[in-house]
Amino acid sequence: MVPEKLSAYDAVEIAIGMEKNGAALFQELSETTPERTVAEVFSAIAAEHNKNLKQYQNILKKLSKGSPAEAYPGEYVLYLKNLADEHSWSLSKARGLLPKTHTTAEALEVALNNKKNSLLFLKELEKNLIQEDIVVVQKVIEQKQAGLNKLIELRKKAK
16 A cells, blocks of 8 residues: 655655666766767766765665555555656657757756756655655755756856
8 A cells, every 4th residue: 555645765765766767867868969068968967866866865874764554565666666757757758859959058958857847746745745754855855956056057158
């Protein structure tokens, strides 16, 4: 059975899944785009996702894991993975954007849309957390917001 309210541990696990997906996405984009400056932007964004991933893993180590009842073994892990996958961009969607991404500003726009999507998801997730765990997830959201601000500033300079 999937719980009605999530814990901070659950939310950080979802954020970790999203960061893994983001790192893989932007690494793949950096390796497949023909534009060198765009590839460098995507590579830097992949590195930022990997940095966030390590931070979230450190947060996770400090949290205690709940054990929700499961209808079958592995149900809960599958649930968390599916949530992260559902709210992260797929490689196929990203590859569809590549032909339209020729400048640094366009690459940053792709990254901004990805960041906004994950931030909106985390804000929505925040509404479904156990009350005492909200502060932990707010730290993750603050990191995402800082990353969004950084991308916006980079886009301003690229135009």
